[in-house]
Amino acid sequence: MSFKVLSSTVAAAVDKELMSTVGFSIDQLMELAGLSVAQAVYKTYPPSTHNKVLVICGPGNNGGDGLVASRHLKLFGYTPTVYYPKHKSSNVLFNNLLTQLKTFKIDVLQNELSNSELKSLINENDQIIDAIFGFSFHPPLRSPFDTIIEHLKQVETSKPITCVDCPTGWDVDKGPNIADLVDAKYILNPSSLVSLTAPKPGSKFFKGNYHYLGGRFISKEMAQKWDIDIPNYPGVDQVVRLNI
Amino acid sequence: MSFKVLSSTVAAAVDKELMSTVGFSIDQLMELAGLSVAQAVYKTYPPSTHNKVLVICGPGNNGGDGLVASRHLKLFGYTPTVYYPKHKSSNVLFNNLLTQLKTFKIDVLQNELSNSELKSLINENDQIIDAIFGFSFHPPLRSPFDTIIEHLKQVETSKPITCVDCPTGWDVDKGPNIADLVDAKYILNPSSLVSLTAPKPGSKFFKGNYHYLGGRFISKEMAQKWDIDIPNYPGVDQVVRLNI
Numbered sequence: 001m002s003f004k005v006l007s008s009t010v011a012a013a014v015d016k017e018l019m020s021t022v023g024f025s026i027d028q029l030m031e032l033a034g035l036s037v038a039q040a041v042y043k044t045y046p047p048s049t050h051n052k053v054l055v056i057c058g059p060g061n062n063g064g065d066g067l068v069a070s071r072h073l074k075l076f077g078y079t080p081t082v083y084y085p086k087h088k089s090s091n092v093l094f095n096n097l098l099t100q101l102k103t104f105k106i107d108v109l110q111n112e113l114s115n116s117e118l119k120s121l122i123n124e125n126d127q128i129i130d131a132i133f134g135f136s137f138h139p140p141l142r143s144p145f146d147t148i149i150e151h152l153k154q155v156e157t158s159k160p161i162t163c164v165d166c167p168t169g170w171d172v173d174k175g176p177n178i179a180d181l182v183d184a185k186y187i188l189n190p191s192s193l194v195s196l197t198a199p200k201p202g203s204k205f206f207k208g209n210y211h212y213l214g215g216r217f218i219s220k221e222m223a224q225k226w227d228i229d230i231p232n233y234p235g236v237d238q239v240v241r242l243n244i
Numbered sequence: 245m246s247f248k249v250l251s252s253t254v255a256a257a258v259d260k261e262l263m264s265t266v267g268f269s270i271d272q273l274m275e276l277a278g279l280s281v282a283q284a285v286y287k288t289y290p291p292s293t294h295n296k297v298l299v300i301c302g303p304g305n306n307g308g309d310g311l312v313a314s315r316h317l318k319l320f321g322y323t324p325t326v327y328y329p330k331h332k333s334s335n336v337l338f339n340n341l342l343t344q345l346k347t348f349k350i351d352v353l354q355n356e357l358s359n360s361e362l363k364s365l366i367n368e369n370d371q372i373i374d375a376i377f378g379f380s381f382h383p384p385l386r387s388p389f390d391t392i393i394e395h396l397k398q399v400e401t402s403k404p405i406t407c408v409d410c411p412t413g414w415d416v417d418k419g420p421n422i423a424d425l426v427d428a429k430y431i432l433n434p435s436s437l438v439s440l441t442a443p444k445p446g447s448k449f450f451k452g453n454y455h456y457l458g459g460r461f462i463s464k465e466m467a468q469k470w471d472i473d474i475p476n477y478p479g480v481d482q483v484v485r486l487n488i
Binding site for chain 2: 024
């Protein structure tokens with residue numbers, strides 16, 4: 001299916017407009033974005049077959065989406081474990097999202113893991129969510145996320161991996177263009193991708209089976225203004241599959 | 245179906261805990277509550293048959309849930325009109341929710357309507373949402389909401405009415421106990437009710453066809469602590485029907 005894309009620069013401008021003239025708070029947008037990630041995961045890898053889910057969260061808003069998704073996944077019947085090695089403790093929203101996870105008795109690992117610990121953690125989960133970096137990421141990957149992606153690459157053909165907005169390590173606009181990057185070992189090929197608001201240019205290179213759009217909070221008028229395609233979401237769903 | 249209820253006093257304590265030790269912001273809770281109301285309406289009176297929906301919003305959090313629901317209803321394909329005669333302009337969140345509705349090109353009527361204007365407004369819509377007062381309401385009803393309920397009563401057998409958390413005018417704990425109230429003309433009998441977090445005692449007297457529970461944000465541990473029944477929500481739904 002062909003679809004219009006939103007470059008990282010335009011995506012940043014849309015985000016800014018949503019949180020200024022449109023009047024959304026980041027709490028609202030992150031709640032809806034995280035919920036859409038959890039719904040996409042449920043549709044693709046349900047708790048009956050993929051109960052144990054490892055959610056790897058980065059330090060910014062992509063990680064925040066992952067924290068929200070983890071709470072909804074728990075409510076949907078999953079057993080999530082969150083790995084969150086670079087928590088910004090000065091951010092009130094992220095602190096609150098963490099408090100919520102603790103109340104929901106979700107395991108959150110905040111200390112950096114050794115290679116063997118990381119390997120075990122990945123192996124003992126049925127599926128993985130990459131909520132490390134989103135549309136504001138620029139290569140190269142830095143520690144500890146480079147090592148995390150290296151480990152995920154080793155299981156990418158055997159274990160479902162869902163990436164939030166953009167596979168971590170890819171250039172948001174150019175995709176998995178390794179000429180610009182350090183090494184092919186950081187180029188993840190996930191089985192599922194949840195684009196938020198609109199697909200980013202890099203997602204044209206996505207070869208996995210499941211490509212969803214989430215973040216159902218754009219008005220028709222705003223979509224026209226920014227030249228965003230909004231496909232028909234089914235019913236009350238917060239995600240719509242793009243590649244069927 | 246029998247279900248445990250939450251008195252207005254306990255509901256207030258649960259709300260307080262959600263927004264303190266559990267770490268939720270009111271933006272998050274209202275977003276999820278409003279989304280659950282919109283989902284319940286979609287399941288009961290879909291846009292294909294009941295497209296024009298009048299959402300009557302009170303000055304407090306119940307009204308805020310209605311404002312959020314209106315935005316989601318628009319995204320679900322409805323044509324909502326909001327009647328919001330007592331807006332607290334000092335409240336940043338409510339101001340932002342209103343800004344969102346304007347961006348979504350949703351008509352918001354903020355001036356008090358005359359009786360004939362109100363009658364016309366009700367008549368030209370296919371269904372109505374009562375988001376006037378919730379669990380912190382105590383009778384009697386004051387202007388202009390007394391007149392609004394009088395008008396809604398006149399169409400209650402001919403037009404679908406969905407009440408948020410508690411039918412406005414009912415005593416939250418005693419229900420439609422008219423001995424405590426001014427007049428039976430303020431006792432609405434809606435066709436649908438969306439209880440939030442847990443049903444309130446008054447909802448035992450609800451005789452309509454559709455009783456939903458929404459507000460899917462309570463952990464198992466918190467439910468145990470407060471003796472709240474959490475039925476099995478189907479899949480990723482934000483509402484579950486109680487009276488089937």
